[in-house]
Amino acid sequence: MSANLPTNSAIYASFVADSDSNALLLCASPDGCSWGPNIDIADQTTLAIPDLAVFNSQFWVSFVASNGNNPQVLLCSSPDGVNWSNNMVVGGQSFRSPRLTVFNGRLWLAYADTSSDLWVGSSPDGVNWTPFYPVNQSTWGFDFTSFNGQLYIVFITSSSSQDLLVCSSPDGINWSGNTPINQSSLTAPAVAVLNGQMVVAFVANSSSNELLTCISSDGVNWSGNHWVDQTTAYAPTLTAFNNLLWVGFRADSDSGVLLQCSSADGINWSSNGSIGQTGQGGPTFLGVDIQTGTLTPKYIVTSVIYAPPGSAAGTASSVSYSQGSQAGTTVSTGNSFQQGYSVTAGVDTGAFSAEASFGCSSETSSSSSVSINKSTTFTIDLSGPNNDGIDHQNDGFYLWLNPLLNIYADSFGDVQWLMSVAGATMQIVWVQAGWLLQPGTMPQDVQQTLDAAGLTPTDYAAILSTNPFMPGGTIDPNRYLLLNQTFTYEAGSPTESFTLSNSETQTQTQETSVTYSVDATVKGGEEVTAAIGANFEWTNSSSTETESETDQTATFTINPPSSGYDGPVMLYVYWDNVYQSFAFSLEPLSS
Structure with missing residues (x-):
């Protein structure tokens, strides 16, 4: 809408x-x-x-x-x-x-x-x-x-x-x-x-x-x-x-x-x-x-991509998101506006390039949100670590570092924000979870990019909070839908490739969201500044009825662990309802 x-x-x-x-x-x-x-x-x-x-x-x-x-x-x-x-x-x-x-x-x-x-x-x-x-x-x-x-x-x-x-x-x-x-x-x-x-x-x-x-x-x-x-x-x-x-x-x-x-x-x-x-x-x-203004948040988490199992024997497992996937999320401004305001959202379509790795659309089920998805021509490939098992420090985030909200506010308590870009093109950066947990391990060019965008350790913690597999996280069973098939992860097993599909999950409606606070700069007239609350936050959400939604797929290649591996041999794959990606676990998630 x-x-x-x-x-x-x-x-x-x-x-x-x-x-x-x-x-x-x-x-x-x-x-x-x-x-x-x-x-x-x-x-x-x-x-x-x-x-x-x-x-x-x-x-x-x-x-x-x-x-x-x-x-x-x-x-x-x-x-x-x-x-x-x-x-x-x-x-x-x-x-x-x-x-x-x-x-x-x-x-x-x-x-x-x-x-x-x-x-x-x-x-x-x-x-x-x-x-x-x-x-x-x-x-x-x-x-x-x-x-x-x-x-x-x-x-x-x-x-x-x-x-x-x-x-x-x-x-x-x-x-x-x-x-x-x-x-x-x-x-x-x-x-x-x-x-x-x-x-x-x-x-x-x-x-x-x-x-x-x-x-x-x-x-x-x-x-x-x-x-x-x-x-x-x-x-x-x-x-x-x-x-x-x-x-x-x-x-x-x-x-x-x-x-x-x-x-x-x-x-x-x-x-x-x-x-x-x-x-x-x-x-x-x-x-x-109508009074106009702008709101410039530091960043948006557009995707959470989960690392598959690794292998100390050589080649790790891998997952690939290409034309059949969106690997994005639905974005709203949560409780960022003062109570009593009617908030709707849209997209400044002229600000987004068709050739960009990610795009933005107002075609969502809610008039107060927009969707940010990877383009069909952009492929995301992620391999597991060079050691056996799953290490979620190898999970990663795509961050959009220059979002811009054009704000329009009237005197009747209506606010509309249009998602746009602060600059000529979207600045998208890949950040690995381990780098945020231990900033000293972050590549210098990535560190400089985040510093230039004004991100701080407080922001690192907020980004990590969108992935509950991080230390201290709590799994929301409504967010992660178990695929109907498990996979073998044991030494000596053959390399196998599968097409993962979110249509193979439970067929019930699941609603969930992830909210995190972000510093933002506000400019505008009295109606605009009065409408915006003291704290700005993003809410990434999804409401998926898997029987009626468009199928999303990813290619998954599973390689066996080394001969010395003695951990769990059943691999569980879950569909992340919020960020439209597949998560991997060697233990069933508690429900």
Whole structure:
């Protein structure tokens, strides 16, 4: 799966086509002034103004079905604002515009049912929803936001006074009583937050049709109203974008033109400008401010390769990974980002060469991870030691020394990182386990390479921790799957060659992971630095169902030990679920 959080800031407008089609449309602007053409949202139609949100690196639009006999609240999603899912039913029926917001790492939806009663529910993924809970308020027009650690609903009372009220909740279940804003409105209000202030836009409850705002720093005490110096008879929209408030509305005429104004404080407003569209009613705006940055970890362990048995008689056993193997891993950033952020991952495909020994792909089972695998043209050959038995100090690691994460963070708690390369090419180095255990035995050129990358003995220990055959390690039985065949390792036996396959392991799903901490350098704006935790860590993982996964193979040649060998004669071979390689043991691993 790939992540598609927008990597450029933009303001988006959704609206209903000003025609009998009632088509649900979307357009965007990089600056709020220059707008692109509209896009049809998945051939959807609606009779009420839609709403937009960004959540889990997806766009979400909520609206009411145009079927007057079944006005169901519906939801669609899109990875890019262009390609949209089919609609799904969420909540109940409504004749009014449902509203979306993001709060505490969840997507929230509020709607007024056909009896005008308000209901609120939430979802961790936009698909699976909690029950909808009553707000114990009645309205025919409202808006929804989060502010100062609370959910807020600003709404028009269902009485003839059309007073504007506000209520709040810490959890979407338990709601306060209503607080008057001391204003009344002709239409549904709009609400947005900028610089610690909650701003409400509404239409004066009079024949003037004046577009007004009022402001609060606590959701309780409100300013008097401020005229935007515009008029409209339709519900406005309000969003924060590029350190400004943007109000959208339909012109107070028969033209149906959709307009916008901006303000730094909610009081002093620019003149209006067209967004180049006409609509039934007003638009809904969504400002998406993207901050960029980089995160540069010291290294990634891309592979753990296990040495086969050696031989004091001459030629040791060997294993070869070529076209039929990947010998890589699935990588995520574990708990490196602060709690409450939605983290997705992708790959900067232009940074990786097809001729490189290792490559990177976003085709994994999770949108928060990427895969790093050896290329099909790269062959790994490893022989055992020049002594009998298995010596795991001859195991080795492929280290990638210049990974780069391009970070994109928005103000809704979404973070996307794209795996890239710090430099022209990937720097891949082979490091033997024994060298890390005894750095004095490390070849000088390898030592210089690791020193140049800033690796220290602390990093050596972290790398070694990814191989539990090292001293002090603990074998995870979910990580190592026993092949269904054992092999003979005894003096005088013939040299034999086999094709090892992970399809010959147990056929049950196994899930496991390996996590290790790595020093990393962070650069970026406030949203980027706020999202990243104090400690950066990689998690290498795998979830393999061997009956359905693509087979991976390696060629294994087993040579006998010397005539003086008196150790175990049965060789067990295991599939390492995390690093997609074969491990060898002369004793069965405990389970």
